[in-house]
Amino acid sequence: MIHPARQAFGKVSDYVRSLFPAMRLGLTEAEQALAVHLRGNERLYNDLTAVLRGRIEGRARVAEPTDPLVCKSMLARDREVQFLLGRLDLLYRSPVNAPTDEDDGEQPE
Numbered sequence: 001m002i003h004p005a006r007q008a009f010g011k012v013s014d015y016v017r018s019l020f021p022a023m024r025l026g027l028t029e030a031e032q033a034l035a036v037h038l039r040g041n042e043r044l045y046n047d048l049t050a051v052l053r054g055r056i057e058g059r060a061r062v063a064e065p066t067d068p069l070v071c072k073s074m075l076a077r078d079r080e081v082q083f084l085l086g087r088l089d090l091l092y093r094s095p096v097n098a099p100t101d102e103d104d105g106e107q108p109e
Helices: 002-008 012-019 031-036 042-061 069-093
Strands: none
Touching: 031 042, 031 069, 042 069
16 A cells, blocks of 8 residues: 555655755755855865854944944845855755755665
């Protein structure tokens, strides 16, 4: 007897991907090109993150603006830099051969 999930989706990985579609590692072409140089290169990774963290710390040292719109834009830039730090970490730790649709990691039946 075939399990209902297997009957509906065919493979367990297809079922899990349908539950969490955003969990699939998706890199843009530019990120893939950067990942080639960044993977395993701890010095480059540390230097890039130090530059980005310096930008955040530099803005933190500036006097707080009185205009709420300027304050909001500063916070948005800090969030963007934090997002970039997260993407750099993802690229640094990403596998050499990112999984494709054909290679879903399941054992053959």
